[in-house]
Amino acid sequence: MVFSSPIFLFLFFPLTVLLYFLIPAKLLRVRNALLTVASLIFYSFGEPVACLLMLGVVGWSWISALMLKKGGIYRKIFLPLGIIGDLGVLCVYKYADFLIETVNSLLGLSVPMLSLRLPVGISFFVFQAISYIMDVSRNDAKAQPNYFRLLLYIAFFPQLIAGPIVRYQTVEEALSARRSTPEQVAAGLRRMIFGLSKKLLIADTVALIADTVFGMTDTLALPTAWLGAFCYTLQIYYDFSGYSDMAIGMGKIFGFDFPENFNYPYCAASITEFWRRWHISLTTWFREYLYIPLGGNRKGAAKTVRNKWIVFLCTGLWHGASWTFVLWGIINGALMHMESVIRKDKKEPPRRTWYLHLYTVLAVVCAFVIFRADTVTQALRFYVCMFSGKNLSMTALSACTQLLTPLAVTVILLALIGCTPLPKRIAEKAKRAAAVPAEAVLSVITAGLLVLCIMNAAATTYHPFIYFRF
Numbered sequence: 001m002v003f004s005s006p007i008f009l010f011l012f013f014p015l016t017v018l019l020y021f022l023i024p025a026k027l028l029r030v031r032n033a034l035l036t037v038a039s040l041i042f043y044s045f046g047e048p049v050a051c052l053l054m055l056g057v058v059g060w061s062w063i064s065a066l067m068l069k070k071g072g073i074y075r076k077i078f079l080p081l082g083i084i085g086d087l088g089v090l091c092v093y094k095y096a097d098f099l100i101e102t103v104n105s106l107l108g109l110s111v112p113m114l115s116l117r118l119p120v121g122i123s124f125f126v127f128q129a130i131s132y133i134m135d136v137s138r139n140d141a142k143a144q145p146n147y148f149r150l151l152l153y154i155a156f157f158p159q160l161i162a163g164p165i166v167r168y169q170t171v172e173e174a175l176s177a178r179r180s181t182p183e184q185v186a187a188g189l190r191r192m193i194f195g196l197s198k199k200l201l202i203a204d205t206v207a208l209i210a211d212t213v214f215g216m217t218d219t220l221a222l223p224t225a226w227l228g229a230f231c232y233t234l235q236i237y238y239d240f241s242g243y244s245d246m247a248i249g250m251g252k253i254f255g256f257d258f259p260e261n262f263n264y265p266y267c268a269a270s271i272t273e274f275w276r277r278w279h280i281s282l283t284t285w286f287r288e289y290l291y292i293p294l295g296g297n298r299k300g301a302a303k304t305v306r307n308k309w310i311v312f313l314c315t316g317l318w319h320g321a322s323w324t325f326v327l328w329g330i331i332n333g334a335l336m337h338m339e340s341v342i343r344k345d346k347k348e349p350p351r352r353t354w355y356l357h358l359y360t361v362l363a364v365v366c367a368f369v370i371f372r373a374d375t376v377t378q379a380l381r382f383y384v385c386m387f388s389g390k391n392l393s394m395t396a397l398s399a400c401t402q403l404l405t406p407l408a409v410t411v412i413l414l415a416l417i418g419c420t421p422l423p424k425r426i427a428e429k430a431k432r433a434a435a436v437p438a439e440a441v442l443s444v445i446t447a448g449l450l451v452l453c454i455m456n457a458a459a460t461t462y463h464p465f466i467y468f469r470f
Contacts, residue, residue, distance in 0.1 A: 008042075012038075012041075012042065013250070016034070016035075016038045017253060019034055020034055020035065020254060021180075025179065025180075028176070028177070028178070032148070032149065032152055032175065033148070035152055035156060035157075035254060036148060036151055036152045036155065038157060039152070039155040039156055039157040039160060040155060042157040042160070043120075043121075043155065043157070043160060043161070047119060047120055049117075049119075050117075050119030050120065050122070053089065053093075053119055053122075054119070054125055054154070054155060055151070056089075057086055057089055057125065057126060057129050057154075058129065058147070058150055058151045058154050058155065059147065060082065060085045060086060060129075061082060061086060061129040061130075061132055061133055061150070061154075062144065062147050062150050063078075063082075064078045064079075064081060064082025064085070064133050065082070065132060065133055065136040065143040065144070066143050066145070067082075068082070068133070068136050068137050068143065069136070069143040075137065079133065079137050082130075082133040083130055083133055083134070086126050086129045086130050086133070087126070087130065089122070089126060090122060090123065090126045092114070092116070093116050093118055093119060093122055094118060094122065094123070094320075094321050095317070095321045096114045096116070097113045097114055097115065097116070097321065098321030098322065100112075100113055100114070101113070120161050121160055121161030121162060123318055124159070124160065124161065124162060124163050124165060125154050125155070125160060127165050127282075127285055128153070128154050128165055128166060128167075128168075129154055130289065131165070131167055131168065131285060131288075131289060132150070132153070132154075132167075132168045134288075134289050135167060135168055135169060136168075140169060141167075141168045141169045141172060142172070144168075144172075144175075149175045149176070152175060153166075153168055153171055153175060156251075156256070157250075158246070158247040158248075158250035158251050158254075158256075158258075159247045159251065159258060162240070162243050162244075162247070162465055163243075163244065163247070163261060163279075163281055163282070164244055164247065164248070164258055164259055164260075164261040164280070164281035165281040165282060165284075165285050166258055166259065166281070170257070170258070170259060171256055171257075171258075174255055174256050174257070178254075178255035178256065179255055180253065180254060180255040184252050184253070184255070185252075185253050187249075187252060188248075188249040188250065188251070188252030188253035189249065189253065189446070190249070190442060190446045191245050191246075191248055191249030191252065192245070192246045192249030192250055192253070193249075193446050193449055193450050193453070194245055194249075194446070194449065195241075195242040195243065195244070195245025195246035195247075195248075195249060196242065196246055196449075196450075196453050197242070197449040197452070197453055198238040198239075198241060198242030198245060198418075199238065199239055199242035199243065199246075199465065200452075200453045200456045200457060201411070201449075201452060201453065201456060202234070202238040202242075202411055202414065202415050202418070203234075203235050203236075203238035203239035203242060204456070205407065205408065205411040206231040206232075206234045206235045206238070206408070206411060206412065206415065207231075207232075207235045207239075208408075209227060209228065209231040209403050209404075209408060210228050210231040210232040210235050210372070212228070212403060213225065213227060213228025213229075213231070213403070214228055214232070214372060214373070214378075214382075216228075219395075219396070219399060220381070220382070220385045221385055221390065221392050221393070221396030221399070221400075222385055222386060222388070222389060222390070222392050222396070223392075223396060223397055223400040224385075224396060224399055224400045224403070225382055225385040225386045226386055227400055227403060227404070228382075229365050229366070229368065229369050229372075229382070229386065230365055231412070232368055232369075232372045233266075233364060233365045233368050234412065234415045234416075234419075235466070236368060236371075236372075236466055237262075237265065237266065237419065238415060238418075239465055239466045240261075240262075240279070240465070240466060241261065241262040242465075243465050244260075244261035244262060248260070248261075259280065259281055259284075260280060261279060261280050261281050262277065262278065262279070262280065263276075263277040263280065264277060264419065264420060264421055265277035265278035265364075266361060266364070266419040266420075267357070267419070267420055267421070268357075268360050269352045269353070269356040269357050269360055270339050270356060270360055271332060271335040271336050271339060271360060271363055271364070272336050272339050272340070273360070274360055274364060275332070275336070282315070282318070286311050286314065286315060287311075290310070290311055290314060291307055291308070291311050294306075294307040294310060295307060305337065308333060308336065308337065309333050309337075311333075312329045312330065312332055312333030312336070313326065313329050313330065313333070314329070315329045315332070316328050316329020316330065316332075317329065319371070323376050324370050324371065324373055324374075324375065324376055324379060325371065327370050327376065327379075328367055328368075328370050328371045331367045331370065332367060335363055335367075366383070366386070369382050369383065369386070
């Protein structure tokens, strides 16, 4: 069961909202119980064993935090034990086979694979559990004595399987006292529908081109390679930011405020700035719980460089147990390192010029090629086609133009505009100038988008969110 599936959109979510608001606001414990049960049902749909695993992770983190609160020897024992326990689950399920395969390949061994099915969203709920333990150890958050409240924090279905990664203190108060006003519900529904529109109307449309191009073998040529890489760059942004919008919107409906996860990343003027704007919750997590504990930039230039490289290697591995993701992390780390070396005055913000924007976009597009590729060999073949005239012919140009249907061109143009703050600025100006109330206009636009999403879902093949596999 996922956000863009008919079962979720037309049965699970409306029923959950209806039952939630039928319960009086003063009975918050009952509302919390409903959301917890709904979240477990949501995750158990197709992942019943993984649900037990998640319950175990929450239980381990809950006990570890309570032991930390006792201080002394308990703190020294249960801080590393809590983190190692949670991280161990992630490593066994996500990285064991990758490690075995690598060792077998290097040493010529034949150690059998574990072949464990990767639970959906394990990287997200494990990272939330680790952040909770770390925050309790730093006294940034209080240990939650109620297991079921902690379970709701980690298992809450809007952000359970693809984030944003929410720190416990962000929702701590809302777990025990919150309100859902009509204005919040309306804003949440709008945000959810806009996110769904990003996914179904834009991401899935450009995905058809990206999937076709990345599926090409001998016919891949320069124009189609660039088109495929460009479309995938749009796809992953609209797919993932669309999910984040839906999660934030649904959270708002139930009275939770989740942090923003994207801030126009393709408007960045450097890779460093790009990572401040892209998947903000993950970047923040690595800064707070890995980069700073390693020493950050406080222990000299050499260790600062080391710490940054460790973070980007881990960022690549977090996305998947594959050398393509490792190399993607290395590419981003190398680009950021190059930028820090080139910049003479690191205290002053970098100049924002058109050529820096162009460099950033091209670097992001090229880096996402290896992120999307199934193997390093496929990525290398893709790069050869992008930067050489291999297979360049009228047939290749014709294949490229055939992919650019009127619908595809329209969606790509809308996607390009949507990557910038321009629509938001236009909406703000219209809000100040229009005689018609802004809420009425937004309601009409939202209703129109919802109709288009329903029509799209009924007429096209279902595509899961990209980040579900992480």
